[in-house]
Amino acid sequence: MEIRLCSKCGFILGTRPNLKEVDGVCSACINHEKKKSIDFEQRKKWLTSFIKDNKTNEKYDALVAVSGGKDSTAIIRRLFENHGVKKLLLVHMTDEFTKTKAGIHNLNNIIEKFNCDLITVRFNPAELAAHMKNDLTDSLNPLKWFEAQIYKKPLEIAKQNNIKLVFYGENAEFEYGSSETLEIFHPATTDDLKVIYLGAIWPYSAQDSLQAAKEIGFLDLDDFNEWQRQGQLENYSQIDSIGYYMGIWTKFVKFGFGRVTDMACRFVRDGYLTYDQAQELISERDYICDPESKQDFCRTIGITEEYFMQMVDKFANHDLVVKDINGNWRRKDLI
Numbered sequence: 001m002e003i004r005l006c007s008k009c010g011f012i013l014g015t016r017p018n019l020k021e022v023d024g025v026c027s028a029c030i031n032h033e034k035k036k037s038i039d040f041e042q043r044k045k046w047l048t049s050f051i052k053d054n055k056t057n058e059k060y061d062a063l064v065a066v067s068g069g070k071d072s073t074a075i076i077r078r079l080f081e082n083h084g085v086k087k088l089l090l091v092h093m094t095d096e097f098t099k100t101k102a103g104i105h106n107l108n109n110i111i112e113k114f115n116c117d118l119i120t121v122r123f124n125p126a127e128l129a130a131h132m133k134n135d136l137t138d139s140l141n142p143l144k145w146f147e148a149q150i151y152k153k154p155l156e157i158a159k160q161n162n163i164k165l166v167f168y169g170e171n172a173e174f175e176y177g178s179s180e181t182l183e184i185f186h187p188a189t190t191d192d193l194k195v196i197y198l199g200a201i202w203p204y205s206a207q208d209s210l211q212a213a214k215e216i217g218f219l220d221l222d223d224f225n226e227w228q229r230q231g232q233l234e235n236y237s238q239i240d241s242i243g244y245y246m247g248i249w250t251k252f253v254k255f256g257f258g259r260v261t262d263m264a265c266r267f268v269r270d271g272y273l274t275y276d277q278a279q280e281l282i283s284e285r286d287y288i289c290d291p292e293s294k295q296d297f298c299r300t301i302g303i304t305e306e307y308f309m310q311m312v313d314k315f316a317n318h319d320l321v322v323k324d325i326n327g328n329w330r331r332k333d334l335i
């Protein structure tokens, strides 16, 4: 199989589930262009009146699922400062991996800055570890069950608290190209529960979120001089816990792209990197498996690093990746 890349952003074509293409351009790039014709100012005005008109709960205006990251910080800030929100219930799903100082600081920062109530959902650690181990063993997708809970639980908690409005961040289906339109409402929306993507109201960009979050106290890994991550482009996304990142890295051997490809191609679309700069970074870094994250991941879910690497070897897609002389899986066309 020949490896092909999007002619605009350089993302690998034909491997991401649901990423379509037209004449060699990926649907994430096509959707990025579509954003230019969406009237976001009008959507922002609409949201302010929608929140006002849908106040059905004395205690809370809405519920927001938060990781504590830059996107959560930016969402909460915009709801308070731009859309007249007065009181929010936040729901945080915690994993069992080692927390970073930055992650702890950032979640506290949101709660204290905006005086929000917080519900933390923590699963029985043994059961969560068993789910992660099973999902790793079955499909090299260890976060599968947990990520499903991240979407599901906040909706359950909203219903229990009689809250009719829930916010999520980016509309990933649109940003990553599996949906053709930037829908405001999440498919889980019903007559009694409206689930809104704030990324459909404020055009999503990692840099905009970061800027909005930093202005009100968001800190990154460098601010605490902790965890010099390897195989990364930046130090401010997916930084809440150390082992969690391994669940994202595993995509590399299955689909030929990891976090570096995702971020670099986004930066090309947003105009922060050229195509060639992105390709160089992808080639240099995307295959690298951060040792600290691997260690934390394996220790937390109770497996050896040897077992983890056996699973990686088992699921590696030989059409896309090949082992180099050092035993690292590399994208075939970049070795």
Ligand SMILES: [Zn+2]
Binding pocket: 006, 007, 008, 009, 010, 011, 025, 026, 027, 028, 029, 030
């Ligand atoms: Zn593209």
